[in-house]
Amino acid sequence: MTIDHELVRYLEALARIRLSEAERDAVEGDLQSIISYFDQLNALDTEGVEPLSHSFPAANVMREDVVRPSFSNEEILANAPEAQDGCFWVHRAVEG
């Protein structure tokens, strides 16, 4: 697997991260060595092996649907970078 600038830019776009040119060069080299190392897993025969997501058998955990108090508006907005009129402030999401 060869990692090039184009793939790094694609991963930046997926990650919503923008690297500087210097960072991009460094990350390209790092990803190349790390992903080449990941490729050693190809030597492992996993034919017919069911993927394991949970370490131990997991089942849906149900509880009674009881109304409980939740956080107040003020508590949740206390950490907001910008709030207005009791709401999170964001840039317009839809042009119009």
Add this chain to the structure above:
Amino acid sequence: MPITQYAALPLAQKLHAGELKIADVLDAYYAKIARSEFNCYTSLCKAFAYARAAEVQARLDAGEVRSPLAGVPIAVKDLICTKGIETTCASKMLAGFRPPYDATVIEKINAADLILLGKTNMDEFAMGSTTETSAYGPTKNPHNPAHVPGGSSGGSAAAVAACEAPIALGSDTGGSIRQPAGYCGVVGLKPTYGAVSRYGLIAYASSLDQIGPIARTAEDCAALFNIIKGDDERDGTCGAQTACDAHGARKVSGLRVGVPKEFFGEGLHPEVAAAVLAAKERLTAQGAVATEISLPMVAHAVPTYYIIACAEACSNLSRYDGIKYGHSSANAANLRETYIKSRSEGFGMEVKRRIMLGNFVLSSGYFEAYYKKALQAKRLIQQAYFDAFERCDVILGPVAPTTAPRLNESLSDPLKMYLSDIYTVAVNIAGLPGIALPCGKDAQGLPIGLQLIGRPFEEATLLEVGAALREDSGSVGH
């Protein structure tokens, strides 16, 4: 003996007997921390601690002792949410973040009347093996400040080793409790996946993360583990399976100790190998039976771990969008720029690298070859451990291939840093409990750690064997 030299249980006994007052204990710790050169803490919560101390002291004075560790101060890794107390994950992204709620483990230590001293330094978002990726600067190893304490729970392990806290909480996703405990000469327990609630633990890789204790003795670790373990309706993966409380040293007579030959192969420093094997001899001298076993699957553990961990990290860290909490770029002209600039400014390089690796292994065209393959390898690795536990009760090996590296030697080559996690990551992949115990020092005076791995929910065995193996814990004192 200076107050800060007491391990947690002996300190608790002094407090419960009325021979020491909690406020005096806090004074001693805060004075020690103020003189420290090790940078163990990201923040201290003195006002909170003294207010809590007054409450708890009143209960102790009235003879009300809510737990064996009541009154004991505790340091908590800065990725565990503490209500109203800054919780940063040692990242610029969360500078100033004050959670509106306590993690379950914080509720439990509060109910047990432990006293939060402060929050400890760590690798940013727990991504790293040296505590050098912290936005607060590196923590230094109390045994030699030119060396790293390990990571990611490096602040917690160093604080306990330097007598800047009697006991601490860390978290372990691929070795982040055990490896720094090993490098700092203290005891660190990574519980079975599901033994301790993760509610309020800021997520790195949710299928691998566990909170656990770091202390100067196995008995102290057992006391804290008994307090934090147990099911929690707010964490659906957390069960009540951990049956027995751990107590003191047990007789190791007849205990079958598996020694995987792959743990003692190429890459292991000879001084580390010798110290770990000497500890094995001490166990067999007490009547344990050592058996050589083979775990060839361990060769696949590091790539499997990093694929799964990065995949989960890229999903978990997508919540940092610059809107609800955390860093928000001042230079964003629209919503898309809010996301991109806030994340690019707020995350450090190692976090960016792992998020991008995660996006790679999950992306269309690569998902089957990397992510699905890693989940298949996970099953094979877990099965290999389960098969090994047919022949032995615990598995013994080193915590890390070397003692603590020097500062500034690890980050330039991330792959090399990842490879040093070889002995710890498989335990998280398999969901098993593991403990790091001090077993001597190398020629430079740096601690060497050994690791015991147990069957699911058999923490008590690890803690009791740890107590039986007790030797000088390696605290550096004043």
